[in-house]
Amino acid sequence: MTENTTPAKRTLDDVGPDDRLSPFELKDLLIRAASSDAHRLMLNAGRGNPNFLATVPRRAFLRIGEFAVEESERSYSYLDSGFGGQPRLDGLVDRFDTFVSRYPDDPGVRFLRSALSFADDQLGLDEHAFLAELVEASLGSNYPTPPRILEHCEQIVERYLRQEMGDASLSFSLFATEGGTAAMTYLFQSLFANELLHPGDKIAIGTPIFSPYLEIPVLPGYDLGVVDIRLDQDADWQYPDAELDKLLDPAVKVFCLVNPSNPPSTKLSDERLHAIAELIRTKRPDLVVITDDVYGTFADDFTSLFAVAPANTILVYSFSKFFGATGWRLGVIGVHEENVVDAAIRALPADVTDRLAKRYSSLTDDVAGLRFIDRLVADSRAVALNHTAGLSLPQQLQMTLFAVHGLVDRRGHYKEAAKSLIRQREQTLYANVGAPYRFEPEDVDYYTLVDLQRLAAELHGAGFANWFAAGAHGRDYLFRLARETGVVLLPGKGFEVVDASARVSLANLAEWEYVAIGRFTRKVLDEYYAQYSAENGTPKE
Structure with a gap:
């Protein structure tokens, strides 16, 4: 008889305080802990899936x-x-x-x-x-015809994105994809297929960021060197000049960012957007930027980098969050009509051009004139199946109706309701911690980072905050929350956040559940403070 060698799932008992866990492995352990009580509902506040949705375009x-x-x-x-x-x-x-x-x-x-x-x-x-x-x-x-996107769908979604991304004069083409995740997959795939990226090249990542952006570049076959461009928490999560200066390295081929950020949920200020655009214009006109702006529709007066540096920036947008449509898988890639990627393809050496001519020869006799966005479509179906490429027609229909909904809601009723809902939940959470949240001008608040270190300092002083961080108590907080309340949060560390923190989605729980998270957070911090006081002889408050 053959012995079953399937590895057993790790449990909490297998995890030591110094064990390094991927955010997804930790998430699975937290879900198991939260599900341990069969009589209690497990609540996953670590996921970004909203619990609200747009009903009118679905009725249509x-x-x-x-x-x-x-x-x-x-x-x-x-x-x-x-x-x-x-x-x-x-x-x-x-x-x-x-x-x-x-x-x-x-x-x-x-x-x-x-x-x-x-x-x-x-x-x-x-x-x-x-x-x-x-x-x-x-x-x-x-079959979808044209495969890239339906004619009228493109015109309507383009108009919607002009409205939402901050520039009504933009001229760009769209590729409809199976959500933002497919868009990112296709972009990396085609950048490599067209030999604009090679293993060993450098790619800059704006951090903190959604963890897959950190994991894609280092996959075998890609093997990219990652340059960390870090947002400054003390400057309302903006990129300092010293971090942006890392983009001056000509070895950095691509800069990926999420704006508004995930998980800090802060948009780039106009000043920082124009600083990046000026750096590109004067010093890095060859830099390719990929901006994921899925949360832009929740921001006040949002402007995308795609609007201020359009020739260098590729836009990724998903309808999933704003319209409550993660299950629909609706996304687009936007590429400006005159862009640096097409220019780079035209400048490739002859031997590379010859290889690419062979790769795309089944599509056209004029491979040299084949735009990058059309190469994306072909590469998404291994080129040979280009004739059956494209997002399914019912998905494009729903995408069209969502975009029209955003356009005809001229007084912004749906948008204002969505923004006020998530911001009220944030106020509720922090009010129950006992540290009311202070809204900053660039805040968007689809997520919040519960910064345990900073809360510890605010509630009980810097000495306690240092003790809390040194004892790695942040992970224990996550497991206690899961075991005792059934609520799952994701660690900020999985998104390259430095301080002990947890990401809370403000989009997917009921108001009373944010009350529970806030009260439990205060309870845990107070209990640790009592332990700290006993160990250090500090009088209890």
């Missing part, structure tokens, strides 16, 4: 689906076997008007009317062509 998705199926059934109704066919496009708008008249008070129908009106008045889109795209996308019966 269902209504256009209903209309699309009815249109499809007109083709083969004589078969009486559940058959449908491609909708007949002649007279489509008239039949749609008849359809929606059945639902005069339906929010989804009102939204669809607004969408068609907006597309006509603001974008000059042909109503019949736009409606036909929505209907065909709903049915999902064809």
Whole structure:
């Protein structure tokens, strides 16, 4: 009999105080600890998935689906076997008007009317062509054409991103992807495929940052050297000049950042954005920047680096957080029409150009003229399957409706409700710690870093804070919280945060649960302070 050699899962008893755990391994241990009580609900406040969502564009998705199926059934109704066919496009708008008249008070129908009106008045889109795209996308019966993104979807999402990223004059192309994670995967893949990155090259990462950004560059096959560009917590999480000066090294090929940051949840100030743009313009015109701006729609007066340094910056945006759509997997890559990546491809040496001509020869005879964004599409399907590339049509339909929702919400009702919800939760959490939160101008507050070291100092003095940090009590706090309350938080260390801290998502729990986190945090710090006082002879407060 063959012995089963499957390694057993680690438990808390296997973990010593000095053991180094990846953030994901630690997360799994915390979830097991939080789930140990079968009579208590486990609450994962370490995840960024929001517990709110936009309902109106989803209602519209269902209504256009209903209309699309009815249109499809007109083709083969004589078969009486559940058959449908491609909708007949002649007279489509008239039949749609008849359809929606059945639902005069339906929010989804009102939204669809607004969408068609907006597309006509603001974008000059042909109503019949736009409606036909929505209907065909709903049915999902064809391959995505064009594979990069549907024509009207691109125009609407581009307009939405111009509005949200801070520059209405930008001109760029989009590639619709399976969320922001797929966007990052495709970007690294194509940068290597086009020999703009090689193993051993340097890549700069703005930290603290979502942990996969730290883990992708060092994967076997990539083997990139990582240069840490660190945000300064004491300057409201902005990049100091000394950190930005690291980008002057010509060996640094790419700079990746998340803005607003994750987990500090602070946007870059206008002054820092323009400092980076000026550095690029005057000293690093060859630098490629990738900015992940998924949280930008929660910020006040947000401006993306994509808007101030467009030729050098590739935009990654996901609809997942703002619209409560992580399960939809909706993201885009935005590339300016005139950009440094295409310029770098044109400047490649002849031997590399020859290799790339062979790689992309099945797509076009003019490989030299093939844009980077189109290479991204092809590389996403191993080039040979380019003809079946592209985000699924129903996903592009929902993306279109989300973008229209952001455009027609002219008074910002949804946006203001989302921002006020997460900021109220933050105030609630810190009020129950006993250290009310002070909102800074660049704060966004989708997450908060519960900085245990700083809270320890604020509540009980610097001596206690130093003792707390030296004893590595931060991890014990996470396990106690999981065991005693069922709440899981992620350690700040997993995001390259220096102080003992925990990331709390302010988007995915109910108000009373933030009360519980705040009270438990104060309870643990007070208990440790009692221990510190006993050991050091310090009078108890």
